[in-house]
Amino acid sequence: xxxxxxxxxxxxxxxxxxxxALLICISVLFIGSMLVLPLGxxxxxxxxxxxxxxxxxxxxxxxISALKVTLYVALVSLCVNTVFGIAAAWCLTKYDFRGxxxxxxxxxIPLSCSPVIVALGxxxxxxRMGWAAPMxxxxxxxxxxxxxxxxxxxFVTFPxxxxxxxxxxxxxxxxxxxxxxxxxAGGAAIFLKITMPNMKWALLSGMSMCTARALGEFGxxxxxxxxxxxxxxxxxxxxxxYMTGRKDSVAMAFAAAFLxxxxxxxxxxxxxxxxxxxxxxxxxxAFE
Amino acid sequence: MSDIYIKMQEVDKxxxxxxxxQNITFGIEKGHIAALLGPxxxxxxxxxxxxxxxxxxxxxxxxxxxxxxxxxPANKRDIGFVFQNYSLFRHMNIFDNVAFxxxxxxxxxxxxxxxxxxxxxxxxxxxxxxxxxxxxxxxQRQRVAFARAVATNPQVLLLDEPFAAIDRQIRKELRxxxxxxxxxxxxxxxxxxxxxxxxxxxxxxxxxINQGKIEQIGTPFQLYTNPKSVFVANFIGDAMKFEPEEWLxxxxxxxxxxxxxxxxxxxxxxxxxxxxxxxxYNIGIINSVSYYGSYSELYISCQGKSIIARQAGxxxxxxxxxxxKVHIRELFVCFKNDIEKMVNREDV
Ligand SMILES: Nc1ncnc2c1ncn2[C@@H]1O[C@H](COP(=O)(O)OP(=O)(O)O)[C@@H](O)[C@H]1O
Ligand SMILES: [Mg+2]
Numbered sequence: 001x002x003x004x005x006x007x008x009x010x011x012x013x014x015x016x017x018x019x020x021a022l023l024i025c026i027s028v029l030f031i032g033s034m035l036v037l038p039l040g041x042x043x044x045x046x047x048x049x050x051x052x053x054x055x056x057x058x059x060x061x062x063x064i065s066a067l068k069v070t071l072y073v074a075l076v077s078l079c080v081n082t083v084f085g086i087a088a089a090w091c092l093t094k095y096d097f098r099g100x101x102x103x104x105x106x107x108x109i110p111l112s113c114s115p116v117i118v119a120l121g122x123x124x125x126x127x128r129m130g131w132a133a134p135m136x137x138x139x140x141x142x143x144x145x146x147x148x149x150x151x152x153x154x155f156v157t158f159p160x161x162x163x164x165x166x167x168x169x170x171x172x173x174x175x176x177x178x179x180x181x182x183x184x185a186g187g188a189a190i191f192l193k194i195t196m197p198n199m200k201w202a203l204l205s206g207m208s209m210c211t212a213r214a215l216g217e218f219g220x221x222x223x224x225x226x227x228x229x230x231x232x233x234x235x236x237x238x239x240x241x242y243m244t245g246r247k248d249s250v251a252m253a254f255a256a257a258f259l260x261x262x263x264x265x266x267x268x269x270x271x272x273x274x275x276x277x278x279x280x281x282x283x284x285x286a287f288e
Numbered sequence: 289m290s291d292i293y294i295k296m297q298e299v300d301k302x303x304x305x306x307x308x309x310q311n312i313t314f315g316i317e318k319g320h321i322a323a324l325l326g327p328x329x330x331x332x333x334x335x336x337x338x339x340x341x342x343x344x345x346x347x348x349x350x351x352x353x354x355x356x357x358x359x360x361p362a363n364k365r366d367i368g369f370v371f372q373n374y375s376l377f378r379h380m381n382i383f384d385n386v387a388f389x390x391x392x393x394x395x396x397x398x399x400x401x402x403x404x405x406x407x408x409x410x411x412x413x414x415x416x417x418x419x420x421x422x423x424x425x426x427x428q429r430q431r432v433a434f435a436r437a438v439a440t441n442p443q444v445l446l447l448d449e450p451f452a453a454i455d456r457q458i459r460k461e462l463r464x465x466x467x468x469x470x471x472x473x474x475x476x477x478x479x480x481x482x483x484x485x486x487x488x489x490x491x492x493x494x495x496x497i498n499q500g501k502i503e504q505i506g507t508p509f510q511l512y513t514n515p516k517s518v519f520v521a522n523f524i525g526d527a528m529k530f531e532p533e534e535w536l537x538x539x540x541x542x543x544x545x546x547x548x549x550x551x552x553x554x555x556x557x558x559x560x561x562x563x564x565x566x567x568x569y570n571i572g573i574i575n576s577v578s579y580y581g582s583y584s585e586l587y588i589s590c591q592g593k594s595i596i597a598r599q600a601g602x603x604x605x606x607x608x609x610x611x612x613k614v615h616i617r618e619l620f621v622c623f624k625n626d627i628e629k630m631v632n633r634e635d636v
Contacts, residue, residue, distance in 0.1 A: 175375040182340060183389035183440075184363035193388075197379040 039261065046258035049251060057255030065229045066237035067259065069146065073221075073233060074214035077153040081210050085161025086203070092162075093169040094177075107162050110155055115220030119152050122224065126151075146231050152220035157210045164206030168199050201278040208271035215263050234260050293318040293476045294339065294444060299348030301334055308334045310500045312348070316478065316493060321470055323487035324480045325523070326497030332480040333372070335497070336446050339478065341365050352444060368437030368475070370447040374429050376421040382408070382432050383417040389440045407435040411469070426454040427462055434466070438473060445470065447479035451486060463490055484524050488512070496520050514629075518547070518622045527551050527620070528596060535591045536616060538568030538632035549620040555597040557586060557606065558613040568634045569613040574606055590614050 046054060057063065091097075092104055110118070125132045126148075176198070180190045196203075218235045225231040228240055234256055241253035292315035301309040308331045316322045324332040337343040339350055341362030349356050357365055377385050386407055390400045408414045411431040421429060430450060437445060450466065451459050467490050470477050481487050487494050488508040496503040496511065496519070504516045515521035522529075527549040532541040541548070558566065572590030582601045587594060595614060599606065606612060618631045 175371060175373065176377055178342065179369070179371055179375040180377070180388065180392075182342060182362050182367075182369050183436075184392045185388075189392065194377060 042254060042257050043261065045251075046254040053251065054255050054258065057252040058259060060252060062229050062232070062237060062241075063234075063252065063256050063259075066232050066234045066256065069149070069231060070215055070233040070235075070260075070263075073146070073150050073153050074211050076150050077157050077214045078207060078211050080154050081158055081161050082203070082207055085158070085206065085210075086165065089162050089165045089169055092166055094174060104166075107159050110157075111159050115152065115156050115217065116223050118155055119220040119223035122148065122151060122155075146225075148224035149221050149231050149233065152224050153214050153217055156217050156220050157213045160210040160213065161203065161206035164202045164209070165199050168202040169195075172198050201274045204274040205271050205278065208267045208274065212264055212267045212271070215260065215267070291318045292316065293320075293353060294322075294478065295349075295351040296335070296339070297349040297351065299335075299338060299345045299350065301331075301338060301343065301345050307500050309338070309345070312502060314495050314502065314505055316476060318476050319471075319474050320492040321467065321477045321479070321490055322493045322495060323491035324478060324495050324497055325484060325487040326482065326503075327523075328482055330497045331500040332482075332497055333448055334500075336369075336448055336478065336480055339444070340367050340369050340446055366440075366442050366444065368440070368442040368445045370430075370433045370437045370445070370450055372448040373453055374421075374433040376429060376432055376436070378421050381418050381420055382413060382424075385421070385432055386435045386439055388436065393440060403439060407439060411435045427458050430454060430462060430466075434469065438475065443476065445475040445477040447477065449480050449482070451481070451483070459486075466490070488524070494524075496523065498523075515620070515627060518549075518627050521549050521620050521622070521627055525551055530593060532621065535570065535593075536619075537570050538616065538634050539619070539630060541621060544623050545621045546624060547622040549622065550595070550616060551619075552585075552596050552598050554617045554619060555595060556615040556617060557588065557597045557599065558615065559606070560611055560613060563613065566613060566615060566634070568632055569615040572612055572614045574608050574610050574612060576608055577605065579605070588612065588614060 088103075088107065092100060124130055127133060176194050177190050180194050185193065215233075216235055217233075218239070221233055222236060222239075225233065225236060228237070232240065238253050238256045238260065241249045241256060244250075294316040296312050296314055299309055299312040300307070312335060314322075324335060326332050334343060338345050339352075341357070341360065345358065350358055352365070352367075377388065380388070383404055386404045387400050390403060395403075404417075405414070408417055411434060413428060413431055413435070416424065416428065421432070424432065430453075433450075437447075447466075451462060454462060463486060479490065491508065493505065494508055494511055495505050498519050504511060504520045506514075511520060511524050515524060521527060528551075530536075530548045530550065532545040532548050534540070536548070557572075558569075560571075570590050572588040572595065575587045575589050575594070577587070578585045580601065583598050584601055584605060586597045586599055586606060588597060589595075597614070615634075616632060617635050618629060621628050621630050
């Protein structure tokens with residue numbers, strides 16, 4: 001913090017005031033035109049016809065179905081990713097094994113690889129003609145079922161929990177856990193009483209990012225969900241409504257989009273609160 | 289040597305082929321405080337962790353109270369451990385930190401309360417029971433770590449560099465505190481340190497470690513007056529090193545002597561008009577004087593060498609530039625694998 005202020009002072013002394021103003025202007029303009037204006041437009045369009053229209057659009061069967069599917073998919077992928085995310089982060093921080101670095105970089109694949117490609121991969125594997133289909137047919141029944149949508153979403157959102165908690169676990173180290181074990185605590189007690197309290201805010205932050213992404217995912221889901229009213233999530237429903245081009249449908253698309261925005265804002269709030277608390281803790285600890 | 293409580297017998301430990309401990313054998317009497325003294329990376333922590341059961345030895349035996357405990361898991365060994373950076377639980381307050389071991393052992397709530405209160409009183413932190421570790425000073429943290437380690441009444445206490453994280457000024461005070469506390473509780477203790485002064489002050493026995501091997505075991509007095517290796521002579525007490533040349537009056541050295549060690553307390557300095565009967569001395573010039581109150585340190589250049597001597601602070605101070613007689617009363621001569629004390633011809 002002090003560093004930034006100092007830098008600011010030095011820069012100001014050298015008459016860089018104009019540059020500073022220019023940079024701030026550019027940032028505000030960029031964020032405004034790229035983020036705020038489009039979102040504002042959507043919200044404006046959703047609310048323009050009044051609350052009544054908005055509510056009736058929300059009550060449309062397809063929209064309700066899409067909302068249910070979205071929440072269900074997000075919830076399942078959140079649970080799966082939380083469990084596997086903690087397990088993976090644990091492996092990566094507590095144990096030394098061969099191929100650890102490779103595993104660590106593989107976790108980032110979903111962030112760098114187009115979801116559509118992976119969805120196609122799933123179809124080739126588990127789809128009706130897929131080579132792995134006979135093995136898993138009885139549980140997944142992938143082609144165009146809700147399980148496919150869940151699978152795709154899990155894939156896309158896997159990195160978030162891991163990436164949030166790995167640095168925290170690394171920074172905390174193993175010392176407290178060793179101490180607890182030395183005093184006779186078992187594995188479960190160590191996890192619940194030592195590890196969990198130390199990483200809970202980072203975990204919450206990762207979980208909210210995972211949820212936000214799960215709610216909004218389009219590409220991977222698009223390749224695997226084909227039946228409106230059954231496996232369509234809100235983003236797909238918005239797209240479908242908008243693509244019809246009919247005036248009332250477009251209005252409904254904006255209404256559904258607004259719903260999505262509301263969900264995202266809620267999660268963003270949770271994430272920011274978690275981040276604020278994590279940061280505050282760090283500042284407190286820095287006062288040693 | 290009747291009542292050996294902690295014993296290590298021919299213990300080896302290697303990490304990926306690197307021998308961190310070789311043939312470690314020692315015994316510590318019940319109620320004693322022992323120091324594991326050695327430079328950083330010499331394998332002190334490894335020995336401590338093997339006693340605690342946090343690291344498994346490759347071979348050899350670890351015994352407590354006459355029983356081999358190699359296969360007893362760490363949490364069943366009845367050992368208290370003060371970790372190097374204390375490893376306090378950062379999200380728990382002081383009370384919960386100290387109570388942790390008791391809670392794990394499923395003690396009754398009333399009993400936990402009583403014991404923790406008693407311990408916090410003992411270490412003088414009763415008023416901080418609601419505080420978190422980050423709100424404490426280094427010294428207070430050490431006390432919490434100590435209270436936490438002895439909460440379950442262990443028979444053995446192990447401390448890894450207990451003073452490393454503490455400011456110099458209060459270190460001395462805490463050392464005395466810690467020794468009194470350990471003696472009061474009567475726990476057989478081993479602490480790790482790289483500071484010879486700390487080891488001398490606190491320990492009944494010192495085990496000097498170098499490169500994974502024990503160099504010497506003994507009381508502080510034995511180690512200081514009778515070092516068995518060049519390493520120990522260098523490590524315990526500050527010694528000045530010289531080539532074995534013939535300039536030192538009153539000494540003659542064999543060809544095999546590789547090095548000569550002189551301790552400051554064996555360097556005697558006299559004014560030129562003092563001690564006319566003195567036969568064996570060198571003449572030196574005082575380069576600088578540092579006055580510390582109870583004593584002053586004289587930096588003397590003598591035959592092109594630099595020698596440090598001490599003078600009582602209350603004596604009439606010698607001045608920079610003054611010519612003096614330098615008389616060495618005794619020194620250590622180092623051979624390839626051996627060390628020997630040698631006394632000035634005049635003082636034999
Ligand atoms: N778990 C480990 N894995 C690999 N090497 C280790 C491990 N623990 C200690 N060592 C090595 O053993 C040597 C002695 O370490 P340590 O006992 O910590 O020394 P000290 O406590 O005297 O500073 C060091 O060289 C260290 O690198
Ligand atoms: Mg160490």
